[in-house]
Amino acid sequence: xxxxLRTTVTWILLVTPNLAFAHSSVHGLNSFINGLLHxxxxxxxxxxxxxxxxxxxxxxxxxxxxxxxxxxxxxVVGVAASAYATGCEVDIILLGETLIIGxxxxxxxxxxxxxxxxFGASAGFILGLDSVHDTVAGVDKLxxxxxxxxxxxxxxxxxxxxxxxxxxxxWQKVGIRVLGSWVAASALLVFALTVSTRASI
Amino acid sequence: MGQIHRFSLAILLVMFxxxxxxxxxxxxxxxxxxxxxxxxxxxxxxxAMVAVGxxxxxxxxxxxxxxxxxxxxxxAFGGALGVMGIPIPAVETGIAASAIxxxxxxxxxxxxxxxxxAVIVAxxxxxxxxxxxxxxxxxxxPLAYSVGFVVATGLLHLSGIAFGLLVRWPVGKIxxxxxxxxxxxxxxxxxxxxx
Numbered sequence: 376x377x378x379x380l381r382t383t384v385t386w387i388l389l390v391t392p393n394l395a396f397a398h399s400s401v402h403g404l405n406s407f408i409n410g411l412l413h414x415x416x417x418x419x420x421x422x423x424x425x426x427x428x429x430x431x432x433x434x435x436x437x438x439x440x441x442x443x444x445x446x447x448x449x450x451v452v453g454v455a456a457s458a459y460a461t462g463c464e465v466d467i468i469l470l471g472e473t474l475i476i477g478x479x480x481x482x483x484x485x486x487x488x489x490x491x492x493x494f495g496a497s498a499g500f501i502l503g504l505d506s507v508h509d510t511v512a513g514v515d516k517l518x519x520x521x522x523x524x525x526x527x528x529x530x531x532x533x534x535x536x537x538x539x540x541x542x543x544x545x546w547q548k549v550g551i552r553v554l555g556s557w558v559a560a561s562a563l564l565v566f567a568l569t570v571s572t573r574a575s576i
Numbered sequence: 577m578g579q580i581h582r583f584s585l586a587i588l589l590v591m592f593x594x595x596x597x598x599x600x601x602x603x604x605x606x607x608x609x610x611x612x613x614x615x616x617x618x619x620x621x622x623x624a625m626v627a628v629g630x631x632x633x634x635x636x637x638x639x640x641x642x643x644x645x646x647x648x649x650x651x652a653f654g655g656a657l658g659v660m661g662i663p664i665p666a667v668e669t670g671i672a673a674s675a676i677x678x679x680x681x682x683x684x685x686x687x688x689x690x691x692x693x694a695v696i697v698a699x700x701x702x703x704x705x706x707x708x709x710x711x712x713x714x715x716x717x718p719l720a721y722s723v724g725f726v727v728a729t730g731l732l733h734l735s736g737i738a739f740g741l742l743v744r745w746p747v748g749k750i751x752x753x754x755x756x757x758x759x760x761x762x763x764x765x766x767x768x769x770x771x
Contacts, residue, residue, distance in 0.1 A: 418604060418719040470719075481645055549641040556645040557730055560652035561722040564709060567656030568718050 406515040410522025413506060414530050419469045419565075420502055424530045426476040426558045427498045429551055431531075432538020433483060434491060439535070442491045443528075446499040450527055453503020454520050465505045467569055472498055473562035480555025483548075502527055607717030611724025614708060615732065620671045620766045621704060623759045625729055627678035628697055629736020630756060634682055634743055639690050643697050644733040648726050650698040654705025655722075659712050668766075670703030675763025682740075682756025704729075 404412070414420040427446075431439050476494055479486070506523040508516065541547035615621040625647075632643040657664060664670070677696065680686070688696070708725055715721035739755060742748025765771030 416604070418717065418723065422719065422723070478649075481649065553641065553645055553730065556648050557723075557726045560648040560655075560726045561719065563649075563652040564655045564659065564712060564722040564726075565719045567659045567709075568712055571660040572713075 406511055406518040407522040409508070409511075410506075410519035410524075411526040411529075413508070413519075413523045414502065414526045417505075419466055419473070420505065420527075421530065422558055422562060423469055423473045423476070423498055423502065424527065425534045426473045426480060426555070426562075427494060428531050428534025428536075429480045429538045429555055429558070430476050430494065431491065432535040432540075433480065433542065433548075433551060436539055438488050438491060441488075442495040443531075445492050446495040446531065447524070447528055449496040449499035450503035450506075450524055453500040454506060454524065455503075456500070457504050457507045460504060465501050467566065467573075468501055469505065470562045470566040470569060472501065474559050474566055477555050477557075477559025477562055481552050481559055483552060499527070604717045604720045607715050607720030608724040610715060611721035611726075612728045614711060614721075614725050615704075615728045618707075619762070619771070620668075620675060621707075621729075622732060623762050624671065624674040624678060624700065624704065625732030626736035626739070627675060627682060627756065627759045629733040629738075630682045630740040630752060630759075631678055631693070631697075631736075632733070633737045633740025634685070634752060634756075635687060635690070635693060639693055640737060640740075642690060642694055644730065644737070646694045646698050647701045647733065648729055650701040651705035651708070651729065652722075652726070654702035655709030655712065656705075657702070658706040658709025664702065664706045667703050667706050670700065671707060672763050672766035674700035674703060675766060676760050677763075679756045679758070679760030679763055683753050683760055684756075685753060 414424060431442055472494070476498075503524070506520065506527070508519050511519050538551045541551060615625065628643055628647055632640045635643075654664070678700070681696075712718050712721060740752055743752050762771060
């Protein structure tokens with residue numbers, strides 16, 4: 376009888392860990408960390424940051440500081456604007472901008488500094504606008520937004536540094552362009568899906 | 577005792593339903609995984625993707641990178657057509673034909689100008705994209721699914737390029753051309769329904 380129970384319990388303990396895959400890694404974390412990780416867990420944000428980072432990394436390093444400043448400033452403006460733009464659907468704009476920047480990474484045209492500033496500003500604004508957590512309020516919301524701003528900046532710097540480092544040899548530049556084409560292709564598909572879904576409603 | 581065994585069995589059967597649901601996946605990881613495995617699970621896609629890489633490597637610079645850049649972009653365009661419900665006739669035939677044509681290009685060492693090569697690859701990419709795009713609305717996370725299958729497609733190109741780089745050696749060139757021939761034959765198999 377006891378052996379039977381032991382067998383049952385053992386089997387249950389062995390089998391139940393498969394349920395753990397559904398865990399939400401942000402549960403139990405504080406608001407700042409939740410905000411910090413937010414762009415990492417929203418694929419459309421991450422894809423735009425990768426596209427913009429690769430794009431900026433392809434440019435001359437000296438010109439990127441101004442773009443980064445503009446990006447951060449417009450992120451803050453976007454976050455502030457979100458207080459007045461509740462329920463604003465920006466996913467189509469996010470995907471559209473990702474598509475455009477991804478194509479620019481793949482084709483690598485010679486664009487002036489004004490374009491870098493424009494893409495940095497618009498991406499920062501949209502990402503900031505879409506970074507507000509609905510589940511938190513008050514001070515927690517502010518801390519979470521601060522985390523998101525830090526997260527956005529850090530995640531932009533990763534692909535930017537990657538593309539900047541890997542431009543010494545021609546095959547490295549080609550690799551970055553291939554990555555850009557992958558980003559653009561992914562964005563184009565979901566852009567089409569989103570547009571067609573909206574059109575059918 | 578017998579009751580406990582029956583109870584154990586019942587508990588086990590209930591628990592295993594969790595494993596079954598893990599097959600389709602959910603959320604970002606499920607979408608990414610299902611997208612990544614979609615091109616790999618279809619041999620018609622696999623041989624054609626490898627053929628693109630092989631042909632690119634065979635043609636050399638700039639085709640070695642132009643073709644793998646053009647393919648996913650045009651494939652996404654084909655996918656967009658599929659998502660929006662715009663029909664393309666004979667998609668499966670087009671996919672099988674892509675393996676035949678691209679395989680033969682490698683097998684017979686055909687070296688067209690880069691523009692012609694890009695147009696040929698792009699034309700077939702639409703068929704592949706349309707097939708992938710039709711699955712997109714059902715994906716757990718459409719964007720993660722798209723990233724998964726685009727990356728898988730790119731890695732298949734890369735494997736073709738890696739094999740194709742053997743053309744630097746005389747024996748390698750024979751091996752690459754033989755690989756192209758095998759891909760074309762497999763394509764014929766898909767077209768006729770033998771494979």
